[in-house]
Amino acid sequence: MSVAERVAVVGTGVIGTGWATLFLARGLDVVATDPADGAEARLREAVEEMWPTLTRLGVAEGASPDRLAFTPHLDVAVASASFVQENGPEQEDLKQRLFAAIDDAAPPGTVVASSSSGLMPSRLQAMSRRHPERVVVGHPFNPVHLIPLVEVVAGRATTPAAVDRAMAFYTAVGKHPIRVRQEIPGHVANRLQAALWREAYSLVDRGVAAVRDIDTAISNGPGLRWALLGPLMNQHLSGGPGGMAHLLEHLGPPAQAWMDDLGTPTLTPELAAKLVAGVDEELEGVDERRMAAQRDALLLDLLERKRDCPDLPGRPPHRGES
Ligand SMILES: NC(=O)c1ccc[n+]([C@@H]2O[C@H](COP(=O)([O-])OP(=O)(O)OC[C@H]3O[C@@H](n4cnc5c(N)ncnc54)[C@H](O)[C@@H]3O)[C@@H](O)[C@H]2O)c1
Structure with a gap:
């Protein structure tokens, strides 16, 4: 499946950085935003650092870290996005204000997905007065550029079409999404x-x-x-x-x-x-950076090997398989 979304990544801490790198590797144009001092430099440095790992997983034709744009202004970042991945701090009131601002600035058909680890989408969409129907949770796992699972959760006002779009989008960028059947704190x-x-x-x-x-x-x-x-x-x-x-x-x-x-x-x-x-x-006596690198290398090996074991539950598809 090809990916035709224009993606905005809101918040570029641990999770936003992982998403931005993955989307870039799948050949997408990414606009990122974060108000923190030095956020752009940290993001660009982290993308460069993760790129070799993504190369091993297989980057899309034309994919490049150069297709990353950055703006400190949220409204500018989401103005032309067709998919927004929100990764701000896990505080309900802050997220609700963030979602209200995204709601004001994003085009009507844009899907707005939150990486929230446990907040319920109905609460997140409470302040989205214009288009609460396009708000979903799209919860990934760290390291986001490697772990396949994404939990997709609808709120009370979310339409099935928005959930379908999110499921299709995450599948197209190589994730393994599951649809959580009821919203509940902490998802599944x-x-x-x-x-x-x-x-x-x-x-x-x-x-x-x-x-x-x-x-x-x-x-x-x-x-x-x-x-x-x-x-x-x-x-x-x-x-x-x-x-x-x-x-x-x-x-x-x-x-x-x-x-x-x-x-x-x-x-x-x-x-x-x-x-x-x-x-x-x-x-x-442990070098923490080396430990994380060893984890990532083994995860890559495991993910590659799992693709060749068709009977394992939830086996990730080969690229190109639906
Ligand atoms: N860390 C994890 O293992 C993990 C895993 C899955 C999901 N999540 C979820 O992802 C989200 C982000 O978590 P994280 O670990 O990346 O946190 P983090 O603290 O590393 O990053 C949060 C970022 O949000 C930025 N931010 C603050 N206010 C903002 C605003 N108004 N607009 C845009 N950005 C703003 C901060 O500057 C910071 O860079 C949370 O909802 C969390 O629950 C975290």
């Missing part, structure tokens, strides 16, 4: 992550495991399988020939007891300090 994937963080924080709080042990447990244990199968298909395979039904029959009751025993920690300043200290301890 962040709620699933929160379920795990909740117990991880609790285990650290209770002294059951150190931060490094939790990271080891997941990254060398179930996390390896989750990236290939998801948590539920993984359970099915753990059930042997009897599959999920057998698994739930014999391991369901103990799992229910574990679920009933899960902690409900409160993220107090003391607990936050314990978690930060645990991560600092885990990072001793």
Whole structure:
């Protein structure tokens, strides 16, 4: 599918930078905006730094970092956009004001998507008086230029046509979008992550495991399988020939007891300090930039290999496949 959208990227922090780089690599013209001092220089530097990775994934013909334009003025950035990806700070009142300003300046047919990690689109579109029907959440995962998932969520005023446009757009730029069927704080994937963080924080709080042990447990244990199968298909395979039904029959009751025993920690300043200290301890002797580069290189390998495994759930399509 070719991409014919003119894209505005609003907010160029961690997420906006990832989106801008991905859109440029897919051969789009991108106009970015951010009011912070030095934002343009930081964005251009980050795009250059990520470009070699995108080249390995395959950039579109004619794609270039030179097709990035920058303006500090939001209204100018969105005035000629057909798709807006908003990435401002995760504060509802600020986002609502941002959406009202985008609503005033963007052409009527423009889709306005928010990267919000957990805000509900009905709340985001509340101050969009002209065209609330084109507002969706299009929630990506960091690093945005590599992780395929985007959660697309409609608000009460969003039309199915806007959701369809967003789904088609994300697919065309090589993402793997899913349509979330009801708006709910945290959408789907962040709620699933929160379920795990909740117990991880609790285990650290209770002294059951150190931060490094939790990271080891997941990254060398179930996390390896989750990236290939998801948590539920993984359970099915753990059930042997009897599959999920057998698994739930014999391991369901103990799992229910574990679920009933899960902690409900409160993220107090003391607990936050314990978690930060645990991560600092885990990072001793580690070059953090190199660690992130190793993560990205392995992610690329994994994504490429997954394309050749047609039976894995949610396998990403080869470029050109629909
Ligand atoms: N960091 C993550 O892992 C992650 C993942 C997925 C989604 N998100 C979501 O993406 C959004 C951005 O998060 P982030 O991590 O990039 O935050 P960030 O703090 O790195 O970036 C936010 C950017 O918004 C800019 N900004 C502030 N006011 C603005 C305005 N009026 N107009 C335009 N830009 C403005 C800031 O200058 C900053 O550059 C949030 O909604 C967040 O929930 C974050």
